[in-house]
Amino acid sequence: MADGGQPATLLIGLAGQPNVGKSTVFSMLTGLNQEVGNWPGRTVERREGRVRTPTRDVRLVDLPGTYSLTSNSEEERIAREFLIEARPDVVIVLVDASALERSLYLLAEILMFPVPVVLGVNMLDVAAGEGIEVDPPVLATALNIPVVPLVAARNEGVSELLAEAVELARHPSSYVPVRPDVALPHRDVHRVMTDLVAPHVPAEMPAGWAALKLLEGDQALTGSLPGRIPEPDRGQVQAILAEHEDAVLDIAGGRYDWIGRMVRAAVRRPRIGQIGITDRIDRAATHPVWGMGLLLLALALVFLLTFTLAGPVQEWLDVHVVAAASDWLRTSLADAPAWIPGLLADGILAGAGIVLTFVPILAVFFLALGILEDTGYQTRMAYVMDRYMHRMGLHGKSFLPLMLGFGCNVPAVMGARVIESRPARLITILITPLVPCSARLLVVAFLVPVFFPDHPTAVALALVTGNLLVLGIVGIALDRWVLKSERVAFIMEMPLYHMPNARTIVLYAVRNVRSFLSRAATLIVVVSAVVWALGQFPGPDLDSSLLAGMGRALAPVGDLMGLDWQLIVATVTGLIAKENVLATLGILYGSAGDGLAGAVSVAVSPASALAFLVVNMLFIPCVATIAAIRQETGSWLWTLASIGLMLGVSLIGGVAVFQIARGLL
Amino acid sequence: MLRQTLQLVASGQARDLRAMAAALNVAESTAAAVLSDLVDLGYLEFVAGDDPTGLDPRCRDCPTPSLCGPAGRRAWVLTHSGRRAAGIPAGLPCATPPAGR
Incomplete structure (x- = not known):
């Protein structure tokens, strides 16, 4: 025995969450005096070392890194069994100064054991680098336990940490820590539970801790402890557990409240300028009124940039490349059978070629979208849209799929599978095709300046706004009168605003343009060839072709909207893929001479053009989306309902717009 | 703090992580840790904005696949237990978020 009747060798445990520098401290203290093996009966590595100090010898045990002391993992079970069964003289808890709030959670749990604790605040240099100032003396006062600052990587404060632990072991009676308490709603319940279990827990297990773990629903204790408690106490324990299944919220919540108090006392976290700027911008960007205004403004800028920068280039390509190439092909192949120049010039070149003139529009469109994403604004668009969707009973889980719908409706429909509530899932699936997907926005970006060269931005914005209004009206109607869905509450993470990175934005645009072109090279070429063939047979001209016959069969409906066949x-043809609308227009109106723009400006009136654009914004989605709807609803009935809904909405929209516009334009 | 977090989510008073951290008077990392604990306890469900191109072969035909995965779209929703603990009776709507933040 050493002086004072204490054992000659102290047993000290070294605890901490993963990545707080525990291994570094252990190695620095023990050097080569380490034994490495496994914890008895476990596969988890156990490291123990011996340290000689001026006053005492120390057995230092490195506990597995754990975030808490629940029984969810082997590491957590080992750590808490060590505290209960080995009864160390002192436990050193190591925390990361740069993530003190997260690190203190383990301390909050360890303080519930009757074992003196010394706190080592490591990585002070990292914290200082991040502008976080931790005041160890203030933390020591707040916790009423010894606190040692250290930078283990530079061997600063490591020996002081051990010295403090040895000193605490000499005077354990002076140890009266400020422990976390259970939050008020369950504080009395905890006391009652402690009184009930105290006579029956093993001698080495603190009753208060056992009661806490029972109320938290700890798997190991709820499986073993009630069996040790005789009736009628057992019945009472089980009744309390059944009645207070949410007690864990007040127990874990109490720990977080305690952590909050400690951190507010001892940590100074300077407000980072970037966060201040983000908050200031977000006051407008996420405001219910101004936010929607900014969203529309952002979309308007995207269209304006696209039309201003890319429009002239697209027109030039249309007239001087596609139309010129078409003329050249006809001349060059004058001696070949008539169907060859016809297929190449009037079919593939007129269809896929028109889509290729689209590249400048695509590039600018994606560059503008890339800027919105890379600055962090795109997430705010989702946030603002959620407020809008709130009105139609679509929250949280619904907004994510719908936000995906702005990219492509297929993943949006598939994303609806995360919604448990069937009515909410069905509403989401039904209205997803009303979200203007990027392909439809691209069609708008291409066709609006063709039909309305004087006011393309205003018309494009009006189309998107109108589309969103229809989305809202249909969603509200379905929610209120058909499906009566349940609301889903949510919270999301929004990135800080930052300066966009040119390389990231260019890569984003290049990736999307390349993806679009590879599609144009396959699907659109095939569809162009098929549309051209249907337009040639049985001949002798387009007006007497199969295609014209099919179009004229729908003429009575088209007449209501001012649409020719x-x-x-x-x-x-947009049913196959929305981009085919452009290719088909190129084939049917021809790309020679003044190009597509020149041809349609003569053949289509402004009222008909507007109705055509509205119908295409609201029309039945592409086949891939329809297939996704069938798969996700598991029902042909709901799939047909979706098709019927879109068809009805697009026809009503087209007729209404044509009839109104005819009188105005 | 956990119960307060659930109530803030349910009421719509804190719709993003920074607003939540401000309402709880903690650092954003702590608010994230609280959310993570609530997920572990079954009161919240993490809903990720995963890149759907990995989910279904049909997405490979999408002309603009990368549009589906913009950054910073982590989100959490209340589970049935979360709604109960936040005091929302089943079937009743959550409160409409207040104007501004």
């Missing part, structure tokens, strides 16, 4: 056929 060419516009109807173009809309229908």
Whole structure:
């Protein structure tokens, strides 16, 4: 025995969460005097070392890194068994100064054991680098336990940490820490539970801790402890557990409240300028009124940039490349069978070629979207849209799929599977095709300046706004009168605003343009060839072709919207993929001479053009989306309902817009 | 703090992580840790904005696949237990978020 009747060798445990520098401290203290093996009966590594100090010898045990002391993992069970069964003289708890709030959670749990604790605040240099100032003396006062500052990586404060632990072991009676308490709603319940279990827990197990773990629903204790408690106490324990299944909220919540108090006392975290700027911008960007205004403004800028920068280039390509190439092909192949120049010039070049003139529009469009994403604004668009969707019973889980819908409706429909509530899931799936996907926005970006060269931005913005209004009206109607869905509450993470990175934005645009072109090279070429073939047979001209016959069959409907059979056929080919609308227009109106723009400006009136654009914004989605709807609803009935809904909405929209616009334009 | 977090989510008073941290008077990392604990306890569910191109072969035909995965779209929703603990009776709507933040 050493002086004072204490054992000659102290047993000290070294605890901490993963990545707080525990191994570094252990190695620095023990050097080569380490034994490495496994914890008895476990596969987890156990490291123990011996340290000689001026006053005492120390057995230092490195406990597995754990975030808490629940029984969810082997490491957590080992750590708490060590505290209960080995009864160390002192436990050193190591925390990361740069993530003190997270690190203190383990301390909050360890303080519930009757074992003196010394706190080592490591990585002070990292914290200082991040502008976080930790005041160890203030923390020591707040916790009423010894606190040692250290930078283990530079061997600063490590020996002082051990010295403090040895000193505490000499005077354990002076140890009266400020422990976390259970939050008020369950404080009395905890006391009652402690009194009930105290006579029956093993001698080495603190009753208060056992009661806490029972109320938290700890798997190991709820499985073993009630069996040790005789009736009638056992019945009472089980009744309390059944009645207070949410007690864990007040127990873990009490720990977080305690952590909050400690951190507020001892940590100074300077407000980072970037956060201040983000908050200031977000006051407007996420405001219910101004936020929606900014969203529309952002979309308007995207269209304005696209039309201003890319529009002239697209026109030049249309007239001087596609139309010129078309003329050249006809001349060059004058001696070949008539169907060869026809297929190449009037079919593939007129269809896929028109889509290729689209590249400048695509590039600017994606560059503008890339800027919105890279600055962090795109997430705010989702946030603002959620407020809007709130009105139609679509929250949280619904907004994510719908936000995906702005990219492509297929993943949006598939994303609806995360919604448990069937009515909410069905509403989401039904209205997803009303979200203007990027392909439809691209069609708008291409066609609006063709039809309305004087006011393309205003018309494009009006189309998107109108589309969103229809989305809202249909969603509200479905929610209120058909499906009566349940609301889902949510919280999301929004990135800080930052200066966009040019390379990131360019890569984003290049990736999307390349993806679009590879599609144009396959699907659109095939569809162009098929549309051209249907337009040639049985001949002798387009007006007497199969395609014209199919289009004229729908003429009575088209007449209501001012759409001729060419516009109807173009809309229908969009069922395969929305970009085919452009390719089909190129084939049907021809790309020679003044190009597509020149041809349609003569053939289509402004009222018909507006109705055509509205119909295409609201029309039945592409086949991939329809297939996704069938798969996700598991029902042909709901799939047909979705098709019927979109068809009805687009026809009503087209007729209304044509009839109104005819009188105005 | 956990119960207060659930109530803030349910009421719509804190719709993003920074607003939540400000309402709880803690650092954003702590608010994230609280959310993570609530997920572990079954009161919240993490809903990620995963890149759907990995989910279904049909997405490979999408002309603009990368548009589906913009950054910073982590989100959490209340589970049935979360709604109960936040005091929302089943079937009743959550409160409409207040104007501004």
